[in-house]
Amino acid sequence: MPSEKLPPAPPFTGGCECGAVRYRVLSTPAVVYACHCTICQTQSGSAFAMAMRIPFESFEMTRGTMKSFQRKADSGQTFTNSFCPDCGTRIHHRSEKRPDQLSLKPGTLDDTRWLRPTHHVFQRSALPWVVIPNDALSFETVPDDPIWLSGKPTT
Numbered sequence: 199m200p201s202e203k204l205p206p207a208p209p210f211t212g213g214c215e216c217g218a219v220r221y222r223v224l225s226t227p228a229v230v231y232a233c234h235c236t237i238c239q240t241q242s243g244s245a246f247a248m249a250m251r252i253p254f255e256s257f258e259m260t261r262g263t264m265k266s267f268q269r270k271a272d273s274g275q276t277f278t279n280s281f282c283p284d285c286g287t288r289i290h291h292r293s294e295k296r297p298d299q300l301s302l303k304p305g306t307l308d309d310t311r312w313l314r315p316t317h318h319v320f321q322r323s324a325l326p327w328v329v330i331p332n333d334a335l336s337f338e339t340v341p342d343d344p345i346w347l348s349g350k351p352t353t
């Protein structure tokens with residue numbers, strides 16, 4: 199039985215829905231989290247979005263070229279969001295505040311079975327039926343303290 203939320207060893211491979219964009223990630227994520235903000239609901243067309251923080255330099259394109267656009271998030275930060283120009287699948291976000299990191303959309307990985315968010319942010323706009331697992335930390339908005347990016351409990 200696949201028990202743990204431990205990631206397999208990198209590299210991780212993934213790509214968009216149509217296959218025009220393929221990538222690989224060369225390092226283990228700092229944290230996998232779920233964001234329940236209204237922009238992530240729109241972006242994902244779903245109840246919430248998952249994100250996986252990785253070092254910027256650990257991301258490599260192996261096929262295709264992405265397009266990107268910029269937007270301001272609920273947190274006030276400006277993000278550059280990259281996606282497949284053919285099918286529109288969102289691949290990653292990069293914050294102007296942390297240009298050394300990427301928030302990869304980990305549902306685009308080839309193997310998603312090990313993904314388990316340890317943190318849930320913007321719980322204030324979570325849909326009422328969403329149940330946060332007992333072993334995950336949740337936040338009304340997003341924690342200021344960058345220590346949460348370690349993926350370890352902050353308390």
Ligand SMILES: [Zn+2]
Pocket residue numbers: 214215216217218219282283284285286287
């Ligand atoms: Zn595509």
Ligand SMILES: [Zn+2]
Pocket residue numbers: 233234235236237238239247320
């Ligand atoms: Zn969000």
